[in-house]
Amino acid sequence: MPTIPRAFTTDDRYDRDRASNGRSRYGSYLAIHRHLFLDEDVPTAQVDWFAFSAWEIATSPIMAPGYVHTHPRVISTEPHWDDDGRPALTVHLAAPWPLRVPDMLGPNVNTWECHYSGDQIVDWSQPWDNDRVSVFTTLTVRVPIPVDRLPAPRYRVDVPDIETAKHAVNVLCMTANRIVNGLCVALDNPRGGQ
Numbered sequence: 060m061p062t063i064p065r066a067f068t069t070d071d072r073y074d075r076d077r078a079s080n081g082r083s084r085y086g087s088y089l090a091i092h093r094h095l096f097l098d099e100d101v102p103t104a105q106v107d108w109f110a111f112s113a114w115e116i117a118t119s120p121i122m123a124p125g126y127v128h129t130h131p132r133v134i135s136t137e138p139h140w141d142d143d144g145r146p147a148l149t150v151h152l153a154a155p156w157p158l159r160v161p162d163m164l165g166p167n168v169n170t171w172e173c174h175y176s177g178d179q180i181v182d183w184s185q186p187w188d189n190d191r192v193s194v195f196t197t198l199t200v201r202v203p204i205p206v207d208r209l210p211a212p213r214y215r216v217d218v219p220d221i222e223t224a225k226h227a228v229n230v231l232c233m234t235a236n237r238i239v240n241g242l243c244v245a246l247d248n249p250r251g252g253q
Contacts, residue, residue: 064130064240064243064244065130065232065236065240066129066130066132066133066150066235066236066239066240066242066243067127067128067129067130067133067231067232067235067236067239068127068128068232069117069126069127069128069225069228069229069232070126070128071225073124074126082221083221084122084126085116085117085122085126085221085224085225086221088116088117088121088122088126089113089116089218089219089221089224090218092116092121093217093218093219095112095115095116096108096109096112096212096214096219105212106206106209106210106211106212106227107138107140107146107204107206107209109209109210109212109219109223109224109227110146110204110209110210110227110228110230110231111138111146111148111231112219113219113224113225113227113228114127114136114138114148114227114228114231115138116224117224117228118136126225126228127228127232130239130240130243131153131173131174131180131181131182131183132152132153132154132183132243132246132247133150133151133152133239133243134151134152134153134183134197135150135151136148136149136150136151136235137149139201145203146203146204146206147201147202147203147204148201148202148204148231148234148235149199149200149201149202150199150200150201150202150235150239151197151198151199152197152198152199152200152239152242152243152246153171153183153195153196153197153246154196154197154198154246155196155246156170156194156196157196160194160196164192164194167191167192168191168192168193168194169185169186169188169191169192169193169194170193170194170195170196171183171184171185171195171196172184172185172186198242198246200238200239200242202234202235202237202238202239203234204230204231204234205230205234208230208234209227209230210223210226210227210230211223
């Protein structure tokens with residue numbers, strides 16, 4: 060049975076091996092960007108705010124490459140709160156066009172560019188040139204986040220605790236992967252191919 064690629068993964072070995080302090084590259088970024096955890100309207104003990112701030116730092120564009128590695132179809136992520144204050148992680152995925160779009164616009168249309176390293180897709184991006192019409196289809200998925208599974212925020216001298224931030228990020232990864240993994244596979248194989 061083939062391995063299903065995960066939408067979101069973390070890599071502690073890479074984080075440690077690339078750390079300028081010998082402990083955690085991500086930890087250095089947490090210290091530099093600790094201001095992202097502070098908002099005068101949000102208590103620093105709010106678990107979802109802490110988790111999403113940890114996530115923002117762990118992902119591109121702040122960390123490149125990020126502590127969180129993403130499936131090539133993942134274009135971006137962002138937090139979302141509904142009117143009742145329930146948090147969700149919004150995930151934007153590069154998606155193929157609906158079948159009729161090429162018929163409507165003709166063959167000379169730009170869309171997502173797929174970039175390879177060997178025979179492996181490494182990312183999807185928008186072409187830069189404006190020499191013709193460009194159409195980009197995105198699938199947006201909003202995954203509810205279970206606040207009761209997130210760790211209580213911890214700080215060490217106003218810097219977010221590395222292990223607590225990593226735990227929060229891993230909860231977000233596992234929660235999102237339950238939904239987004241299958242969607243990535245379906246988008247990569249729209250007709251159910253191998």
